[in-house]
Amino acid sequence: MTKPTRPLTYREAGVDIEKGDALVEAIKPLARSTLREGCVGDLGGFGALFEVPKRFRDPILVSGTDGVGTKLKLAIDLGRHDSIGIDLVAMCANDVLAQGAEPLFFLDYFATGKLSLATAKSVVAGVAEGCRQAGAALIGGETAEMPGMYAEGDYDLAGFCVGVVERDRILDAAHVAPGDAVIGLGSSGPHSNGYSLIRRIIADRESDLGTTLSGKTLAQHLLAPTRIYVKPILALLDALPVHAAAHITGGGLPGNLVRVLPDGTEARLHQASWEWPPIFDWLRDAGGIESDEMYRTFNCGIGLALVVPGSATAEAVRLLAGAGETVRVIGEIGSSRDRPRVVIDD
Secondary structure, X not given: OXXXXXXXXXXXXXXXXXXXXXXXXXHHXXXXXXXXXXXXXXXXXXXXXXXXXXXXXXXXXXXXXXOOOOHHHHHHHHOOOOOXXXXXXXXXXXXXXXXXXXXXXXXEEEEEOOOOHHHHHHHHHHHHHHHHHHOOEEEEEEEEEOOOOOOOOOEEEEEEEEXXXXXXXXXXXXXXXXXXXXXXXXXXXXXXXXXXXXXXXXXXXXXXXXXXXXXXXXXXXXXXXXXXXXXXHXXXXXXXXXXXXXXXXXXXXXXXXXXXXXXXXXXXXEHHHOOOOHHHHHHHHHHOOOHHHHHHHOOOOEEEEEEEOHHHHHHHHHHXXXXXXXXXXXXXXXXXXXXXXXXXXX
């Protein structure tokens, strides 16, 4: 074996420890801006500490983990790193919210081949903003610099969220029954799902992402951050009975709403009860996508669906609209002899 002419360093192998340490220092103020009840300690420990707030009588922890899919590739290609962190938080926080849980804390994982301080800080700034919107504390994370694992300029993200709910307030299928109403909350666009198909449509059409669509560029529509529904929904849960909630992600309305339906029921949704945002019309027309494929790939304008008692419908709509949400009654729960299903009529 030939001996090296001089000692090698980790930096020469492609990992810059000093730059990683500098990133930690740069993001500490961002993390502190998300502090909330229950936080213990600061960034930098081997594990992140958090105390379940004492106001909970019989707390059950709810956890979720997710990424942002190939929307991340579009953000990288366009050099837009400032909001993808909001998407990361939203995909996790909205999931724990769907079981009635209040998000408590969040951790992120950022991996890249060569660390760019500017890019990483921009991403984490978005994560911090998402945490503020969700009311969750950013209490830790990991930055991994792995030469040879990623193409130049590429990075990957994963997020982890823990929330808490009182045992007797967990949302699931147990209370859903015929006669309940289905309420839809508007999305900000495709959120973080269906982007492999979106990128295929863009490539096939050689689309100009600067093209204007309803006053915004195509890029702005596609990179609009996922809406975080935490604060208005938690307020609604304190005010009214809610039987179930479904975060509309991959699988669309049919694939997600069915997860909160008990045996012997079906959700009957009425397509005419809400309008698709213009980006979905563009995707349908540009890709020649049939309606069934649109509904099982995209949220088609509904980012969160709630099942509420029929008697609470009007008040739920009023409260959510007053909180700034675009809200529509999009269907009802009926009986079915088959397994639970979602039916979307014309």
